[in-house]
Amino acid sequence: MPPTNSVRFPSTRRAFLQQTAVAGAVLGFPAILRAASPNSRVQVAAVGVTGQGFSDLHNVGQHPQVKLVGLCDVDRALFTKADAEFPGVPHFADFRVMLEKLGDQVDAVTVGIPDHMHARVAIEAMQRGKHVYCEKPLAHTVWEVRQMSQWAAKKNVVTQMGTQIHSNIEYRLATHLIQNGAIGKVQAVHSWVVVAGNERTRLLEPPAPGPVPATLDWDLWIGTAPMRAYAPEVYHPYAWRDWQDFGGGAIGDFACHILDPVFSALKLSAPLTVVAANTGVNRQIWPTAETVRYVFPGNELTAGPTLNVTWTDGGLRPDRKLAKLPPEVDLPRSGSLFIGELGNLVLGHIAAPRLYPVEKFQGYPYPKDLKGLNHWHRWVDAIIAGTKTTCGFDYAGPLSETVQLGNVATRVANRVAVHRGSRPIDPVGATPLQWDAANLRITNHPEAHALLTKTYRPGWEVPPA
Numbered sequence: 001m002p003p004t005n006s007v008r009f010p011s012t013r014r015a016f017l018q019q020t021a022v023a024g025a026v027l028g029f030p031a032i033l034r035a036a037s038p039n040s041r042v043q044v045a046a047v048g049v050t051g052q053g054f055s056d057l058h059n060v061g062q063h064p065q066v067k068l069v070g071l072c073d074v075d076r077a078l079f080t081k082a083d084a085e086f087p088g089v090p091h092f093a094d095f096r097v098m099l100e101k102l103g104d105q106v107d108a109v110t111v112g113i114p115d116h117m118h119a120r121v122a123i124e125a126m127q128r129g130k131h132v133y134c135e136k137p138l139a140h141t142v143w144e145v146r147q148m149s150q151w152a153a154k155k156n157v158v159t160q161m162g163t164q165i166h167s168n169i170e171y172r173l174a175t176h177l178i179q180n181g182a183i184g185k186v187q188a189v190h191s192w193v194v195v196a197g198n199e200r201t202r203l204l205e206p207p208a209p210g211p212v213p214a215t216l217d218w219d220l221w222i223g224t225a226p227m228r229a230y231a232p233e234v235y236h237p238y239a240w241r242d243w244q245d246f247g248g249g250a251i252g253d254f255a256c257h258i259l260d261p262v263f264s265a266l267k268l269s270a271p272l273t274v275v276a277a278n279t280g281v282n283r284q285i286w287p288t289a290e291t292v293r294y295v296f297p298g299n300e301l302t303a304g305p306t307l308n309v310t311w312t313d314g315g316l317r318p319d320r321k322l323a324k325l326p327p328e329v330d331l332p333r334s335g336s337l338f339i340g341e342l343g344n345l346v347l348g349h350i351a352a353p354r355l356y357p358v359e360k361f362q363g364y365p366y367p368k369d370l371k372g373l374n375h376w377h378r379w380v381d382a383i384i385a386g387t388k389t390t391c392g393f394d395y396a397g398p399l400s401e402t403v404q405l406g407n408v409a410t411r412v413a414n415r416v417a418v419h420r421g422s423r424p425i426d427p428v429g430a431t432p433l434q435w436d437a438a439n440l441r442i443t444n445h446p447e448a449h450a451l452l453t454k455t456y457r458p459g460w461e462v463p464p465a
Helices: 013-027 052-063 080-085 095-106 115-127 140-153 169-179 218-222 249-256 260-266 375-385 393-411 446-450
Strands: 042-047 066-072 107-112 131-134 159-162 186-192 273-278 290-297 306-313 335-340 345-349 353-354 431-437
Touching: 042 052, 042 095, 052 066, 052 080, 052 131, 066 095, 066 290, 066 306, 066 446, 080 140, 095 115, 107 115, 107 159, 107 375, 115 131, 115 140, 115 335, 131 375, 140 335, 159 375, 159 393, 169 260, 169 273, 169 353, 186 249, 249 260, 249 290, 249 306, 260 335, 260 393, 290 393, 393 431, 393 446
Parallel strands: 042 066, 042 107, 107 131, 131 159, 186 306
Antiparallel strands: 186 335, 273 290, 273 431, 290 306, 335 345, 345 353
């Protein structure tokens, strides 16, 4: 960063941004450098002010060089908590109005809203040159994720996916152990989450409609999705994840978290194939439990030419014997099991990694210099410095595409009629979907290929890159 006496700072913000861009170019800094002075601030607008949206604006807003300049939510009843922490910040219901009205008062945008609207909001922000922090799973379909990645590269903005555990000490330590050979080359990975794909509502079809609250703009909430009647306590504000039109079920909710250390530790990108089995799925909701099996190309960190990564949810877990656990220890309710040539690593969801068998790793020299980092502040720091993040859309894109490919496979999978216990459902006999990542195609299943994208409500289309 240039010394403060190297640039004469103008009085207006527009002139300041123009001058710092010129100064950055002369001094060899990227043109996206936003804050060349300790006295400047990254001005952030938040889309979504409740749940994870509030968590994002709260944590980003704690950065000493951030100023919140706009709060957007389709339900005006939800602003109370954000107003208490950031009083006086203007309110908006429509993100398009906010971006248009605030213009270049906004440097960056957080997106913490239902999945079906991620791409539409984030891409409009990026088209305007805004840096974006977007919640997982980045977007609602494989095609949308690809457009998100391409727009980020095209507009040269700083991005971050909201998988805050990516920066936690637990996941950073697991990545370090695997990449430094603690368990040798990895032969297979099992990842799982305890929650079910439809546990928030347990409904099979759309419920009876009810009156829309006076505080809620239901048309804006529906956004890109097909219009449907409002139903009290079903879709808004939290149960939308169960519904295929809005969310991604259990895998869409948790896989970007739990598969993140799998991707980062093993340097994975696009799978070669994906296949699934589940307990039953219709066009409305996601299945109660499922198995999704990916095959990735191998690399220097894996034991063979390919690597199997198996995802399960709804309480399904791998056989604990695979982990070589002591009798008194069970697998965590959610997490990952890395099976290596020299041993195994069990990584609970937001828990410290454990190496097994215990007797083999007694006294193992864990690194002492690793520490957790603030995921939100890493994004802000990268904006200020004009650098990249470790969870930008270039990395988060392939991870999120993989997650949403699992949902494609689930929607075309055969139902397993009878299932008991917690063992994974085996997609035996099912034909794996062949994934051509370079050309964004499933090459052997036209129905599945069509599910890579969706039909948008007129006026709410997602612009291709």
